Each structure stands twice: as structure tokens, then as C-alpha cells.
Amino acid sequence: xxxxxxxxxxxxxxxxxxxxxxxxxxxxxxxxxxxxxxxxxxxxxxxxxxxxxxxxxxxxxxxxxxxxxxxxxxxxxxxxxxxxxxxxxxxxxxxxxxxxxxxxxxxxxxxxxxxxxxxxxxxxxxxxxxxxxxxxxxxxxxxxxxxxxxxxxxxxxxxxxxxxxxxxxxxxxxxxxxxxxxxxxxxxxxxxxxxxxxxxxxxxxxxxxxxxxxxxxxxxxxxxxxxxxxxxxxxxxxxxxxxxxxxxxxxxxxxxxxxxxxxxxxxxxxxxxxxxxxxxxxxxxxxxxxxxxxxxxxxxxxxxxxxxxxxxxxxxxxxxxxxxxxxxxxxxxxxxx
Numbered sequence: 001x002x003x004x005x006x007x008x009x010x011x012x013x014x015x016x017x018x019x020x021x022x023x024x025x026x027x028x029x030x031x032x033x034x035x036x037x038x039x040x041x042x043x044x045x046x047x048x049x050x051x052x053x054x055x056x057x058x059x060x061x062x063x064x065x066x067x068x069x070x071x072x073x074x075x076x077x078x079x080x081x082x083x084x085x086x087x088x089x090x091x092x093x094x095x096x097x098x099x100x101x102x103x104x105x106x107x108x109x110x111x112x113x114x115x116x117x118x119x120x121x122x123x124x125x126x127x128x129x130x131x132x133x134x135x136x137x138x139x140x141x142x143x144x145x146x147x148x149x150x151x152x153x154x155x156x157x158x159x160x161x162x163x164x165x166x167x168x169x170x171x172x173x174x175x176x177x178x179x180x181x182x183x184x185x186x187x188x189x190x191x192x193x194x195x196x197x198x199x200x201x202x203x204x205x206x207x208x209x210x211x212x213x214x215x216x217x218x219x220x221x222x223x224x225x226x227x228x229x230x231x232x233x234x235x236x237x238x239x240x241x242x243x244x245x246x247x248x249x250x251x252x253x254x255x256x257x258x259x260x261x262x263x264x265x266x267x268x269x270x271x272x273x274x275x276x277x278x279x280x281x282x283x284x285x286x287x288x289x290x291x292x293x294x295x296x297x298x299x300x301x302x303x304x305x306x307x308x309x310x311x312x313x314x315x316x317x318x319x320x321x322x323x324x325x326x327x328x329x330x331x332x333x334x335x336x337x
Contacts, residue, residue, distance in 0.1 A: 007061050009069040009100020010190040011213055012037065013054035014136045017068060017124060022131060024066075024122040032084065032123075035133040035213055036071045038102055040093060040118030048113035052098040056190045067118060069100025070133055072213030074187050075252050077156055080115065081107040091120035099188040101213045134211040140231030148267040148335045149241045153255060153290075155271070155278035160295030161244050162192045164272050166199040167318040169242055171328055173200040177337060180238035182206060184226065185245045185253040187214040196242065203236040205229060215253045222254040226261055240335055241265075268334035271313070273297035276306035283311055291334055294318050 008018050017037065024039045042065045050058045051067065061067060071084035074096045082105035087093050094105050094115040105115060124131040150168060152161045165181060172179045181196025183206040193204040207215050209232060210225035217225075233241060243262070245255040259266070269288070272295030273279045279293055290313060297303045298317040307315040314330075316323040331337070 005065050007051055007059065007065055007067050008054055009067060009095070010052040010054050010056065011070045011100045011133065011188050011208060012068055013190060014133065014208060017131070018054070023125045025125040026122040027130060031130065032071060033132070034071055034073065034084065034217060035211055037068060037124040037131045037133065038071055039121045039124060040067050040069070040102060041121050042067060042116055043119050044117035046114040049116045050098055051095065051100065052190055056194045058098065061116065066121065067095060067100065067116070068124065069095060069102045070213045072101035072103060073216040074101055074103065074214055075216050076187065077251060078158060079109055079112050080105050087120065093118050093120055097187050097189060099190060101187060133213065137211040137228060138232065140228065140235050143231060143234045145230050145234045145241070145265055147238050147240055147265070148337065149243055149262050149265045150268045150270065150335065151259065151262065151266045152244045152270045152272055154295065155273045155282045159274040160272040162195050164270060164294045164318050165242055165244055166195055169196055169199040169201050171324065171331060172240055175337060177239040178202050178237065180205065180233055180236050180241050182233055182241060182243045184229070184243050184258040185215040185255045192244065201242070202238070205233055219254060219257055222257055223261070226258060240337060268330065270294055276303050276310060279307050279311045279313060289313065291330060292316050
């Protein structure tokens with residue numbers, strides 16, 4: 001019997017769980033996998049505990065509510081680390097992101113709110129078969145990406161990638177171009193690509209559309225999902241793709257694979273830095289020179305000056321409208337649009 005109140009986290013946005021009935025059935029641990037849709041009962045919350053819905057809207061849950069999310073893995077440098085594989089026989093787990101990645105947190109920052117505590121109540125099941133994110137992945141019409149790509153990468157999470165992407169998309173839309181926004185790696189949150197849509201992107205996609213709750217997974221699994229995702233993007237026939245590789249390419253989110261798979265289509269690379277010294281860490285560690293640096297590190301002229309001294313990279317504070325003529329020139333030169 002389905003409980004009185006079910007809250008569907010945003011990882012369910014590709015599924016039909018809110019429209020079509022399903023059963024909640026506990027399954028043996030050996031049958032659990034990444035991307036399985038599962039139901040947890042809320043056992044504890046904090047005042048800041050919020051859930052992101054399939055619409056992108058945030059809502060509160062309370063003890064006794066049933067939350068629908070997906071089993072997954074997270075490895076956030078500034079927030080929380082955990083995995084569904086760490087859930088023990090007690091079946092206690094947490095919502096490791098507001099989007100509903102379920103697992104047991106093994107390490108977390110003291111600077112973030114307490115996560116929502118859950119107890120596993122069962123898998124979402126139909127006709128005796130568990131329901132997975134992969135069940136709802138669209139098979140794109142076979143076509144290859146054939147447009148220039150502007151790629152945003154970061155020195156860490158919360159470095160300003162999405163904010164920079166919004167500004168860049170707005171500048172590109174002023175040229176009357178068809179712009180697709182995408183997030184290729186990270187942990188599933190709908191808000192990031194919704195922000196791209198709000199900025200004017202004609203279509204938005206992320207790895208959730210390819211059936212992954214996060215991109216912390218085997219390289220082979222990620223390559224298959226990325227191929228599907230790029231096919232969906234290509235079918236939208238963009239003039240330009242503004243793509244974000246979440247976190248840093250040095251973290252276990254397969255950002256390095258995304259960059260390699262995009263290959264020569266990447267015509268402009270923007271490094272969003274959390275601080276000026278991180279620019280040196282990523283450029284040296286990953287061995288590349290960005291076309292320019294943006295993000296939190298460029299918030300003041302002092303930060304821009306330090307970036308220039310340490311790394312010799314152009315640095316633009318995209319929130320400052322005085323930087324937009326230079327940005328427009330870079331976009332023209334690199335993308336040829």
C-alpha cells in the first residue's frame with residue numbers, strides 16, 4: 001500500500017512515477033544497483049533540510065514523509081561523500097543531495113546543513129521488476145555533435161560555473177543563435193541547467209537524461225551515457241553548445257573523459273576558479289591553458305591581478321558588464337560565430 005504522502009525528488013523528473021502507479025517492495029541487497037528508484041521514510045531533518053522537486057522547486061519534508069529518489073554515489077570536495085554501497089543492514093541512509101541521491105554519507109563538511117535521514121522502505125516496483133533511471137532514457141536519432149562547444153570547468157564545486165554559463169548564454173543569444181546548455185558531469189541537481197534555460201538556452205540537458213544520478217561511476221558506464229547524452233544534444237541542432245563539466249576534472253566525476261570525448265569540437269574553454277591560487281593547481285595538474293578564467297576568483301580587481309601574475313591567463317569578471325565587450329570578442333574569435 002502506497003503511503004499517504006510521497007515526495008518525488010528531482011532525479012525522478014525523467015520518469016513517470018508521479019503519473020503511473022507502482023508498488024514499494026523491499027529487495028535483497030544483492031539486487032540493488034546505482035540508478036535504482038527507491039523509497040525512504042524520513043526519520044530526521046534539520047531546519048535547512050530541503051528537497052528539489054521534478055519542477056526544480058524546493059520543498060520541505062517532515063518526519064514520516066516518504067521520499068522517492070535514486071541510489072547513487074557522491075564525492076563532493078566541499079560538502080559530502082557517500083555511496084549506496086555503504087548502506088548497512090540497518091537500512092539507514094541519507095538524501096546525499098537535495099535532488100534525491102540516496103546512500104550513506106561517510107564524510108561531510110561541518111559547514112553544510114545536516115542531511116535528511118532516511119530508512120529504506122523498498123524499491124519502486126512494477127510487475128515484480130524494479131524501476132530504474134535507465135528505463136526512461138530516450139534513444140536519440142543517430143547523429144553526431146557538429147557544432148562548436150564552449151566548455152566550462154571548475155577548480156572545485158561552487159566556483160562560479162553556472163553563473164558564468166548564464167552570462168555567456170545571454171551574450172550568445174544576442175547573436176540570434178540556437179544555444180543548447182548542458183551539464184556533462186556532477187551530481188544531479190536540476191537547478192543548474194534550469195538556470196541555463198532561464199538565461200535563454202533553447203534546450204537543456206544533463207547526465208540525468210542519460211540515466212545517471214551522478215557521474216561518479218566506471219569510465220565505461222560514463223562513456224556509454226555520455227554518448228547517449230551527446231546524441232540528444234545533437235538532435236536539438238544547436239549552433240553552439242555551452243557545456244559545464246561539474247566540479248574539477250581532477251575529481252572522480254569523469255570530467256577528463258567528457259573533455260576527451262568532445263575533442264576538437266571544444267573551441268573555447270573557460271576555467272571558473274574558487275580562488276586565484278586554484279588556477280595554478282588545475283592548469284598545472286591537468287596540463288591545459290584556458291582561454292580565460294572567470295568565477296569567484298575574479299570577483300575583484302585584486303583577484304584578477306593575482307591570476308595574471310600566477311598563471312598568465314586572461315581573467316574576466318563576467319558579472320561586471322564592462323567585461324562583456326572583451327567576452328564578446330573572445331566568443332567571436334574562438335567560436336567563429
